[in-house]
Amino acid sequence: MSDLTDPVTVGGLTLPNRLYRAPVLxxxxxxxxxxxxxxxxxxxxxxxxxxxxxQGASIVTAEGGCAAPNMTRVHDPAFVERLERLTDAIHAHEGKIFLQLAHGGLRSMATWHAGYRERHPEERQLAVSRPPWQLRALDRLGLVSLDPAVLSTEEVYDLAAQFGRCAGYAVDAGYDGIHLSAANMSLIQQFLSPFYNHRTDEFADGVRFLEAIHDAVRDHAGDVPLVTKVPAETVAPSFVRRHLTLSDGIDVAERLAAIGYDALVPVEVSTFWDMSIVRGAFPDRAWAASDLQDDYAAAFGGPVRARVVELLNRLQARRFDHEPGWNADFCRRVRERVDVPVLLEGGLRTRAACDAYLGAGGGKPAADMVGMARPFYAEPRLGARLLDGHDALCASCNNCTIPQVTGEPGRCRTPSVVRAQARLSKEGAYEGNDRET
Structure with a gap:
């Protein structure tokens, strides 16, 4: 039995407590x-x-692969070297930081962002296989734009090696570990998913790509702790017949632990980039923001198409209600089958829920660590209050998420939460667990 304040070890790295900030944009x-x-x-x-x-999804290639505007690329060692100032700042507080490596594949901006396509007309999306018919139908309707470049076997190995090189750059810059973005319709999920992967070579088994990345990371970054998300496409739409089931996800997790991954983050996802990623309320305030209307139109190809996306967003919000710890069952089942730490994220907002999923109340633990993402937009110093027994202010309203399709930074846009954070800050509520330099 553990609670949030107990230490834990990941890949030989001892952490002072079981709370982590999950990767966000x-x-x-x-x-x-x-x-x-x-x-x-x-x-x-x-x-x-x-x-x-x-640190949230950082793209390993020099071109393409970004799922949203202004994502950071880490292909250039000269740039990554500059990030040593960031890792030094984290270490000065006795903290630890892992870099999440990613590539969007068919989720890249060249697929969905109209303004980006106009600026990069020659860019193609890296693809595991020929895109599924559902995406090809959306392409014919003009709702997305597909120009896939299906990776050859040699190119897959080259891409895995690029993940490894970027991991090496990160370790040289002081990062304490590597995290792979293998969910939320990333390219790695596309390798794992039978919905996307129809290959006939060795990478028809998508786990082989993660094995190749593992080996490349070890070659370039040594025994640095290596973590990956593990998807199960349990919330795929009903018309998607071939997808990763929960049982498939558990099998993938077992194989990754055997390969040598040091920790796993099981997540229940869709086969598409939808509200399953950020469950909660419909972000009406964000969609109605007058200063963002032109930016939405530029992103989605005009005001009419922006309204269509808004409508789809509203419908999906009804399907994906907020449920604290929505990945807990998947995590618990994975934890029963592997001997590496399992990390739980998704909708956690209270200290009581964190402790419960860690087994502090005597129940069956779902995870060894628990994480939050969007709540840190509202409260950058949230750790002090959580570790002191309090709850996050975040209301899961999602008003922070939609503006990011325009390149806006992640920040809380809900006035009541912003006011509450300011009041707590004035009262000194964020100073209780501070680790000062």
Whole structure:
């Protein structure tokens, strides 16, 4: 039995507690201010006592692969070297930071972002196989734009090696571990998913791609802790017949633990980029924001198409109600089958739920660590209050998420939450567990 304040070990790295900041979009880009943006975003989390910080999905290639505007690329060792200032800042608070490596594949901006396609007309999406007929139908209707470049066997190996090289750059810059983005319709999920993967070579078994990445990371970054998400496509629409079942996801998790992954993050996802990623209320305030209407139109190809996306967003919000710890059953079942730490995220907002899923009340633990993502947009120093026994302010309203399709940074846009955070800050509520330099 453990609670949030107990230490835990991941891949030989001891963490002071079982709370982590889950990876989210930082929208820092690669410009002159990128390191400052990341430090402003992540250092307060480490200072507030959070045991582990995951820097959000960072793209391993020089072109393509970004699922949203202003994502950071880590293909250039000269840029990654500059991130040592960030890792030093985290370490000054006795914190630990892992870099999440990613590629969007068919989820890349060239598929869905109209303005991006206009600026990059020659860009193609890396694809595991020929896209599923459902996406091809959306392409014919003009709702997305597909120009896939199906990876050859040699190119798959080259891409796995690129993940490894980026991991090496990260370790040289002081990162304490590597996290792979293998869910939320990323390219790695597309390798694992029978909905996307119709290959006939060795990578028809999508786990082989994760094995190749594992080997490349070990070649370039040594025995650094290596974590990956593990998807189960349990919330795929009913018309998707071939997808990763919960049983499939558990089998994948077992195989990854045997390969040598040091921790696993089981998540129940869809085969599409939809509200299953950010369950909760429909973000009406964000969609109605007058200062973002032109940006939405540019992203989605005009105001009419933006309204269509808004309608689809509203319908999906009804399907994916907020449920604290929605990945808990999957995590618990994986934890029964593997001997590496299992990390739980998805809808956690209260200290009581965190402790319960860790087994503090005598129940069957679902995980060895628990994480939150969007609540840190509202409270960058949330760790201090959570570790002191309080709950997050985040109302799962999702008003922070939709603006990110325009490149807006992640921040809370709900006035009542912003006011509450300001009041608590004035009262000194975020200073209780601070780890100062």
């Amino acid at each position: 930082e929208c820092a880009g690669n410009g002159d201010g990128a390191v400052d943006t990341l430090a402003d975003e992540l250092e307060p989390t480490a200072a507030s006592g959070v045991g582990l910080v995951f």
